[in-house]
Amino acid sequence: MIVRRPRFLPLLLLCAALGPCEAQTGSKPTRTVLVLHSLEEGPGWVQNVTDGIRSVFARDRTFSWVFRYEYLNVLDADPRDYPAIFRLRFPNVRFNAVICVDNQALDFAVTHRAEFFQGVPIVFCGIDRYDPDLLRGERDITGVTEELDFPGTFALMRLLHPDAKHLLIFANSTIRAEYAAYERLAAIARQEFRQEMTLEFWEDPELPDIRARASSIPADAIVFTLAYFSDSEGRPLPLAEGTQAVSEAIRRPMYSCWESVFGSGIVGGSITQGALVGEAAGALALRILRGAEADDLPVERRGTSRLLLDWNELRRAGVPLHLVPRDAEVVNSPFTFYQRYKTWVWAGAAVFAVLLALLVVSLAYGEAERRLKRRFGHSEQRLAAALEATGSGIWEYDPAHGETFYDTRWFTMLGYAPDTLRQEFNTWVSLLHPDDREHARDEVARHVREGTDFSIEFRMRAADGGWRWIVSSGTVAERDAAGRGLRMVGTHVDVTERRRAEERERMQARQLIQADKLASLGVLVSGVAHEINNPNNFILLNGRMCSRVWKDLEPILGDYHRAHGEFLLAGMPFSEAWPRISQLVDGIHEGAQRIKKIVQNLRDFARRDPGDLSGEVDPNAVVDSAVTLVRHLLDKSTDRFSTSCDPAVPRIRGSFQQLEQVTVNLLTNACDALPSRDRAIRVSTRFDRQAQRVLIEVADEGTGISAESRTRIFDPFYTTKQDRGGTGLGLSISYTIVRNHGGELTLASEEGRGTLATVSLPLAGADPGTEDRG
DSSP states (O other): OOOOOOTTHHHHHHTGGGOOEEEOOSSSOEEEEEEEESSOSOSHHHHHHHHHHHHHHHTOOSSEEEEEEEEOOTTTSOGGGHHHHHHHHSTTOOOSEEEEESHHHHHHHHHTHHHHOTTOOEEEEEESSOOGGGGTTOOSEEEEEOOOOHHHHHHHHHHHOTTOOEEEEEEOSSOHHHHHHHHHHHHHHHHHHTTTSEEEEEESOBHHHHHHHGGGSOTTEEEEEEOOOBOTTSOBOOHHHHHHHHHHHHOSOEEOSOGGGTTTTOOEEEEEOHHHHHHHHHHHHHHHHTTOOGGGSOOBOOOOEEEEEEHHHHHHHTOOGGGSOTTOEEESOOOOHHHHTHHHHHHHHHHHHHHHHHHHHHHHHHHHHHHHHHHHHHHHHHHHHHHHHHTOEEEEEETTTTEEEEOHHHHHTTTOOGGGSOSBHHHHHHHBOHHHHHHHHHHHHHHHHHTOOEEEEEEEEOTTSOEEEEEEEEEEEEEOTTSOEEEEEEEEEEOHHHHHHHHHHHHHHHHHHHHHHHHHHHHHHHHHHHHHHHHHHHHHHHHHHHHHHHHHHHHHHHHHHHHHOOOEETTEEHHHHHHHHHHHHHHHHHHHHHHHHHHHHHHHHHSOOOOOOOEEEOHHHHHHHHHHHTHHHHHHHOSEEEEEEOTTOOOEEEOHHHHHHHHHHHHHHHHHHOSSTTSEEEEEEEEETTTTEEEEEEEEOSOOOOHHHHTTTTSTTOOSOGGGTOOSOHHHHHHHHHHHTTOEEEEEEETTTEEEEEEEEEBTTSOTTTTTOO
């Protein structure tokens, strides 16, 4: 190792207290940050790391910053002098954070932490071959590692010099600060090039020796440098100047990973970016100063390198530019014509664009005028063709005078000849289905009164006596001063086929419902009924046998007791056991009957649903039955299950089995969402008097539903439980069931807080099939 004691150490000690610092003043709280560099001040790497750190703090508005900088100069100073110099430069200075750059700075901070940095968080960066042992068990330390990209640079060298047969590596074996990087470099080089190239290492190179041996370097050699060069007396040369001198002496393509030597005679490489390293370390330090714990911030192992190439060196090495990777940045390239005259190019392009635009506008105006004339001529034909294609009929209505107009398609879509019916409002009313007539007429009257557009659906009698489903869409063409409609126009569209398709979808939905029930029963019925019924039959049979045995034994034991006095039966005096045994035997029989009833409920749940939605259903009975079915799952999932059923809740119209299935699905989902047994599930029923709706609510304190999943949660086959056997049909089927009942199924969820599922259903007096048609 090259160790030289500074010649002017007394002068350094005398001036130590005048160390560099920079401050941002203001009324905000002040924080003092020490940036401790291993190298001397001056190299590009050192300055770029400092600039990266400063750029992070410059964007902060929380504190006023005081920066202190210290350079250990590990290449030219005696490390034994560091503590004495540090005491004089920073007497009684309390730092809020220390940022150590490179290994030696971190080693100094850890070694002397008790004296200089007690309780101060430390952030490191630029560390070669990081190992937690470097921290020696110290806490409150984190940082960013530096992994020089040797493989990336070697790949670049091989790409740009495919005919190279010799690799020469300059490195330092006696400088402790660089030895770790040298070891890794040597290992990677031997692995990368052991077969295709001859490797040669020049350790601790001196410039005079290199000049003397330069002629012996093969012409097909390429060079990699990771070295500080020295003169004939072993004195280190400035890094950039030494590298430049070596490049001129050997006249071979030379590469490196060091930012400080880029632009000093090397072609390039995968260069470590000091600014990126500094920014990463500064960001960690800022998070700590804002309150984060250093031990909670893991050490970052990020890539801080990018491919850089010097155009002048590429040309000198004779490297064809087509070999340069697209992701590499080439600096010092000569200006192109565009780069030199960019302003004039853009100005000329702008003038040309304006002139061209004026020409185009002029031509377009003339063409637009011609097209407009043709468009007016064809507009009526296109409208007629569009209406013909969609099968739409046109109507017009004047409410004030009761006048109407129906076009030909309005009649023909129902099978009537246009001249067989009158052009009047009552013609439409008379053709309406009796069940739809009052509602449709009132809706039109309301929209006329309010002056609003509408779209309603109803049935009309066709010429063949059948009923056609029609969607009538109307818009207000004129209004009076009060906003009421004076004239309305609209269309009739036959949607009979769509309604039939919807009916087919409902049939398919019922089939899906049955399939989902069978899937659930595969777990519930098969797993419970089979395992419980057989032993329960033994209990029932043996319970009856035990009852008969006891009836036979009871008088015998009674006579024995009267003749011989008290005796023990099952560890109890006979006089105490006698009245209890009958109760115990009866309890066995009653418990077995209860098990039998539960199994029967499961079988009833699996029974095929006829799809009838006209029955009256007690919501509380639905909840009780569903809870009974999933009681085992609830007991296994939570210690905090509760029900709150309003005894006065009105009855609803629909299918008991389908609503029971919806409740079972919601309870099962709630159980699946719980991360632990101490989270609660609540199910309740209540009556919303204002909306005239019965509500069944299932609330859980589970993991919640993500925003992305909430948009697709009701889609068929979409599941977040695929790893646990989810089919993605439960909520989709539940949603369909509730809609078929004229209700709504809504989910309100917050990630990490839980989910509230609400089933809103109309009262028994409403028709589930038409509740939401409008």
